[in-house]
Amino acid sequence: MPERLVIVGNGMAPGRMLEHLLDKAPGRYDVTIFNAEPRVNYDRIMLSPVLSGEKDYEQIVIHGDGWYIKHGITLYKGHKIVAVDRAAKTVTSEPGETVDYDKLVIATGSVPFIIPVPGHDLPGVLSYRDLDDVNAMLLAAQSRQKAVVIGGGLLGLEAAAGLQARGMEVTVIHLMPTLMERQLDPAAGYLLQKAVEERGIRVITGANTKAILGDRRVEGVELADGTILPATLVVMAVGIRPNAGIAKEAGLAVKRGILVDDGMRTSDEDILALGECAEVGGHVYGLVAPLYEMARVAAARLAGDDSAGFVHSDTPTKLKVTGIDLFSLGDFADGDDREDIVLRDARAGVYKRVILQDNRIIGTVLFGETADATWFSDLKKKAVDISEMRDTLIFGQAYQGGSPLDPTAAVAALADDAEICGCNGVCKGTITKAIADKGLTSLADVRAHTKASASCGTCTGLVEQLMTLTLGESFKAAAAPSLCGCTELGHADVRKLIRAHRLKSVPAVMQELGWTTPNGCAKCRPALNYYLICDWPGEYRDDSRSRYINERVHANIQKDGTYSVVPRMWGGVTTPDELRAIADVADKFKIPTVKVTGGQRIDLLGVRKEDLPAVWADLGRAGMISGAAYAKGLRTVKTCVGKDWCRFGTQDSTGLGIKLEKRMWGSWTPAKVKLGVSGCPRNCAEATCKDIGVICVDSGYEIHFAGAAGLDIRGTQVLCKAASEDETIQIIAALTQLYREQGHYLERIYKWADRVGVESIRAAVVDDPDKRQALYDRFMESQKTAQVDPWAERAFQGVDAHEFAPLADFSFKEAAE
Amino acid sequence: MSEDTWIDVGAEADVPPLGSRVVRAPAGDIAVFKAADGTLFALFDRCPHKGGPLSQGIVHGHAVTCPLHNWVIGLADGAAQGADHGCTATVAVKVEAGRVLLAGAALRTGARAA
Numbered sequence: 001m002p003e004r005l006v007i008v009g010n011g012m013a014p015g016r017m018l019e020h021l022l023d024k025a026p027g028r029y030d031v032t033i034f035n036a037e038p039r040v041n042y043d044r045i046m047l048s049p050v051l052s053g054e055k056d057y058e059q060i061v062i063h064g065d066g067w068y069i070k071h072g073i074t075l076y077k078g079h080k081i082v083a084v085d086r087a088a089k090t091v092t093s094e095p096g097e098t099v100d101y102d103k104l105v106i107a108t109g110s111v112p113f114i115i116p117v118p119g120h121d122l123p124g125v126l127s128y129r130d131l132d133d134v135n136a137m138l139l140a141a142q143s144r145q146k147a148v149v150i151g152g153g154l155l156g157l158e159a160a161a162g163l164q165a166r167g168m169e170v171t172v173i174h175l176m177p178t179l180m181e182r183q184l185d186p187a188a189g190y191l192l193q194k195a196v197e198e199r200g201i202r203v204i205t206g207a208n209t210k211a212i213l214g215d216r217r218v219e220g221v222e223l224a225d226g227t228i229l230p231a232t233l234v235v236m237a238v239g240i241r242p243n244a245g246i247a248k249e250a251g252l253a254v255k256r257g258i259l260v261d262d263g264m265r266t267s268d269e270d271i272l273a274l275g276e277c278a279e280v281g282g283h284v285y286g287l288v289a290p291l292y293e294m295a296r297v298a299a300a301r302l303a304g305d306d307s308a309g310f311v312h313s314d315t316p317t318k319l320k321v322t323g324i325d326l327f328s329l330g331d332f333a334d335g336d337d338r339e340d341i342v343l344r345d346a347r348a349g350v351y352k353r354v355i356l357q358d359n360r361i362i363g364t365v366l367f368g369e370t371a372d373a374t375w376f377s378d379l380k381k382k383a384v385d386i387s388e389m390r391d392t393l394i395f396g397q398a399y400q401g402g403s404p405l406d407p408t409a410a411v412a413a414l415a416d417d418a419e420i421c422g423c424n425g426v427c428k429g430t431i432t433k434a435i436a437d438k439g440l441t442s443l444a445d446v447r448a449h450t451k452a453s454a455s456c457g458t459c460t461g462l463v464e465q466l467m468t469l470t471l472g473e474s475f476k477a478a479a480a481p482s483l484c485g486c487t488e489l490g491h492a493d494v495r496k497l498i499r500a501h502r503l504k505s506v507p508a509v510m511q512e513l514g515w516t517t518p519n520g521c522a523k524c525r526p527a528l529n530y531y532l533i534c535d536w537p538g539e540y541r542d543d544s545r546s547r548y549i550n551e552r553v554h555a556n557i558q559k560d561g562t563y564s565v566v567p568r569m570w571g572g573v574t575t576p577d578e579l580r581a582i583a584d585v586a587d588k589f590k591i592p593t594v595k596v597t598g599g600q601r602i603d604l605l606g607v608r609k610e611d612l613p614a615v616w617a618d619l620g621r622a623g624m625i626s627g628a629a630y631a632k633g634l635r636t637v638k639t640c641v642g643k644d645w646c647r648f649g650t651q652d653s654t655g656l657g658i659k660l661e662k663r664m665w666g667s668w669t670p671a672k673v674k675l676g677v678s679g680c681p682r683n684c685a686e687a688t689c690k691d692i693g694v695i696c697v698d699s700g701y702e703i704h705f706a707g708a709a710g711l712d713i714r715g716t717q718v719l720c721k722a723a724s725e726d727e728t729i730q731i732i733a734a735l736t737q738l739y740r741e742q743g744h745y746l747e748r749i750y751k752w753a754d755r756v757g758v759e760s761i762r763a764a765v766v767d768d769p770d771k772r773q774a775l776y777d778r779f780m781e782s783q784k785t786a787q788v789d790p791w792a793e794r795a796f797q798g799v800d801a802h803e804f805a806p807l808a809d810f811s812f813k814e815a816a817e
Numbered sequence: 818m819s820e821d822t823w824i825d826v827g828a829e830a831d832v833p834p835l836g837s838r839v840v841r842a843p844a845g846d847i848a849v850f851k852a853a854d855g856t857l858f859a860l861f862d863r864c865p866h867k868g869g870p871l872s873q874g875i876v877h878g879h880a881v882t883c884p885l886h887n888w889v890i891g892l893a894d895g896a897a898q899g900a901d902h903g904c905t906a907t908v909a910v911k912v913e914a915g916r917v918l919l920a921g922a923a924l925r926t927g928a929r930a931a
């Protein structure tokens with residue numbers, strides 16, 4: 001009979017413990033887990049990327065449901081343990097399940113600390129601990145209103161960056177004079193504050209929260225100095241406390257956390273505790289690296305190995321906010337017996353400080369440039385005497401012993417036992433050995449076999465460098481993320497090869513480029529179809545089977561399987577005749593909803609699929625064509641009234657918008673393209689949050705691009721100024737063509753611009769008249785065959801008729817029986 | 818109609834490869850799919866997730882990706898693949914003399930229940 005092992009809490013620590021245990025002593029225990037959260041074990045560290053939209057929940061699951069089934073583990077989701085009966089050796093969950101144990105593991109993590117100011121329990125006040133908190137923040141962010149984050153530590157800043165990325169106006173208030181004061185010295189804290197403010201987040205330091213205001217939900221935060229900050233969302237991220245409640249009630253020894261020995265044993269020898277709830281050697285922890293060490297020890301002990309013991313080590317801190325590089329490790333308090341070496345580069349925003357005691361590193365703070373973090377950590381861990389390299393130490397590893405080296409030289413120079421992945425404690429030697437012995441060729445493989453870079457991901461670059469080092473050039477080829485699971489190639493390579501090999505059909509691409517599936521998948525086929533349309537205009541025949549449903553039937557599918565129909569309304573201008581035709585169609589086909597869209601036109605929602613061709617026929621007879629509201633292609637061109645009517649208008653913005661729409665409709669692009677033309681800088685057409693926008697001014701036309709106002713809110717950047725309408729149209733067409741040729745499928749203009757750099761775009765479209773002309777010509781060439789109204793083809797020429805009629809209809813006959 | 822009745826729902830050539838057609842039946846719409854290799858499959862036209870019309874999805878291999886939220890459903894067994902769980906009922910289908918035949922019982926289930 002296997003012994004019964006019961007685990008309370010299903011977080012990162014016990015998850016790792018089980019992996020070790022299944023490895024070391026498979027079948028020894030019959031495992032049951034109770035988790036208060038109603039879900040499987042996921043990577044809590046990665047909640048911030050989920051909040052900011054860089055990842056979704058599915059991507060951060062560590063053990064899916066299948067894992068528990070495979071290992072015969074019973075997982076009670078949404079079962080909080082409310083009682084531990086040590087005499088009877090049972091635990092009981094809130095919903096009333098009682099289970100016996102032989103060995104019990106308590107891993108209840110932490111609880112966020114809530115400052116008990118008035119109003120702290122109002123709806124709209126959240127903590128930041130689990131997926132429910134993230135979901136609640138995302139919901140709140142939809143309002144795009146104001147958020148206040150209380151606490152300028154790691155969690156608070158990650159929450160602030162995430163909410164800001166989601167379009168909220170965010171203020172961080174922090175009690176101490178500088179941010180992250182427990183991990184950063186004041187100089188780095190100051191640089192961090194600047195970097196955070198540069199992203200548009202307001203920071204108030206030295207601020208004490210007096211009350212949270214609001215009637216039935218949060219309306220604001222009041223500071224001790226009387227300042228009132230309006231807010232619809234307040235996130236409290238002021239610290240955590242070990243969650244030791246049930247252990248205390250069960251009579252176990254508890255101080256700050258549940259007291260355990262270096263074998264993770266509590267004061268009851270059949271009960272272990274690990275994770276953030278445990279206190280060992282006077283320490284409680286809040287980062288995963290030491291918790292994973294606890295997991296290793298606990299698993300070894302449960303497997304019968306009594307030699308395993310936990311040893312304290314410092315864990316570095318990194319902030320997971322894209323674009324802010326900081327690193328801190330160890331002790332950085334000033335002291336008489338300590339020396340500092342500091343390097344600052346104000347222009348580059350770089351600050352590096354190494355703290356020495358007896359010629360050995362005891363602490364490191366890096367901001368803006370963290371490439372040498374691993375090297376400094378290693379010197380600290382091994383207590384290397386640095387007297388020899390004192391003068392050059394701060395410049396980093398590449399400068400030791402002469403000239404700067406090539407990029408992989410730094411990792412090449414690391415010792416085999418240098419730690420690469422801090423979260424999982426994986427050393428260089430383990431990684432290079434696994435690559436060589438197991439023949440690993442992808443980052444995913446290395447993650448699977450060594451766990452390196454599998455948690456917070458900040459060491460991914462180092463791991464990739466190690467792969468290049470071990471595998472040579474062969475690795476670089478596969479370094480770009482592949483287009484989908486059917487190929488190793490990335491978008492850029494596929495595009496290049498389509499042109500180089502003159503591949504002109506989807507099957508040709510799959511054959512020549514070695515696709516591993518017979519006919520691709522729903523990810524690669526639409527991408528290939530677009531690349532081929534773009535590269536071989538007039539020649540390639542569109543493959544409707546590689547189109548998402550909306551583009552295949554030229555209407556937007558709705559949740560009930562009906563469709564919506566949006567005709568073009570050039571520049572947002574319509575006529576009584578068009579409106580009458582729309583009204584007649586709505587009556588004739590009993591269309592339930594007629595709505596004005598956010599794109600200045602009219603949407604007919606709830607059209608039955610069979611009726612689509614007839615609806616289009618009626619609209620077509622009144623002169624209307626498809627508005628492509630479904631297309632990765634030109635969508636709307638929003639305009640304002642402009643100088644014909646408006647007292648501020650400087651140019652004919654409506655007219656220019658219509659000209660642009662007439663020139664560009666029908667073009668397919670990597671992702672959707674929306675334009676706006678405003679008659680003056682008051683910008684009533686919202687041109688500065690569009691993919692391409694024009695602001696008319698007295699002296700001409702300011703051309704903007706790379707804006708967005710969807711999942712991401714992005715103001716545009718100015719591309720250039722143009723003197724005439726014709727020049728404006730030419731530049732915009734050339735810009736669109738460059739995007740068509742370089743963009744990765746589903747990558748909007750702003751993402752493309754981020755990837756290739758605004759300068760390279762300006763160089764081609766603005767600075768070089770020949771290039772611009774050539775791009776423009778290619779655009780116009782492509783438009784010759786693109787400007788065919790798909791609705792007319794289907795309404796009047798029977799194209800794709802099978803799409804709109806059932807193969808057979810028995811419903812009526814049967815019902816009449 | 819007995820269990821073994823087959824119903825002629827149309828010409829095999831009318832179902833495009835890597836595509837599908839819908840058969841309206843009292844028990845609900847049935848989607849008839851044709852894979853690239855010519856194999857025919859029939860499933861009720863309801864995704865196990867939120868009822869999305871599978872007939873409108875992209876067909877690849879012996880699977881279809883639902884048009885609403887991209888679940889991938891196996892055509893042979895109607896089961897969701899990967900991390901998702903759920904199953905759509907399949908309908909027996911065969912081709913004889915260029916005609917598509919569906920199992921009569923499946924078409925009628927709904928009518929009987931109603």
Ligand code: SRM
Nearest residue numbers: 556564596597598599600601629635636708709710711712
């Ligand atoms: C109809 C409309 C809402 C409305 O009633 O106003 C709409 C409806 C949809 N939008 Fe939108 N968007 C509409 C204007 C907008 C706007 C406003 C605008 O264009 O000025 C935006 C923000 C601007 C922008 O695009 O940056 C907008 C940002 C999005 C996004 C986020 C895109 C992004 O890159 O972040 C999506 C999701 C996507 O495309 O993947 C989206 C996706 C959708 C889809 C296609 C969702 C879907 O896949 O089914 C909706 C289709 C509903 C339908 O069948 O009609 N819609 N959508 C608007 C149609 C405009 C038009 O006339 O063509």
Ligand SMILES: Cc1cc2nc3c(=O)[nH]c(=O)nc-3n(C[C@H](O)[C@H](O)[C@H](O)COP(=O)(O)OP(=O)(O)OC[C@H]3O[C@@H](n4cnc5c(N)ncnc54)[C@H](O)[C@@H]3O)c2cc1C
Nearest residue numbers: 009011012013036037044080081108109275276286287288
């Ligand atoms: C947003 C965020 C970002 C972070 N970023 C980093 C980072 O970059 N690097 C890093 O090293 N660390 C980071 N951390 C910290 C790291 O996630 C934690 O240290 C780690 O998850 C703790 O693991 P654990 O197993 O002890 O507890 P947890 O993962 O918190 O799991 C505890 C689980 O126990 C459950 N539970 C509690 N009480 C009961 C009960 N009575 N009965 C049943 N179940 C119960 C809880 O619901 C919870 O699911 C971050 C944390 C957060 C919240």
Ligand code: SF4
Nearest residue numbers: 142559597598710711
């Ligand atoms: S129309 Fe746009 S904003 Fe509205 S629910 Fe659909 S996708 Fe979301």
Ligand code: FES
Nearest residue numbers: 864867869883886
């Ligand atoms: S309904 Fe099919 S994936 Fe959601």
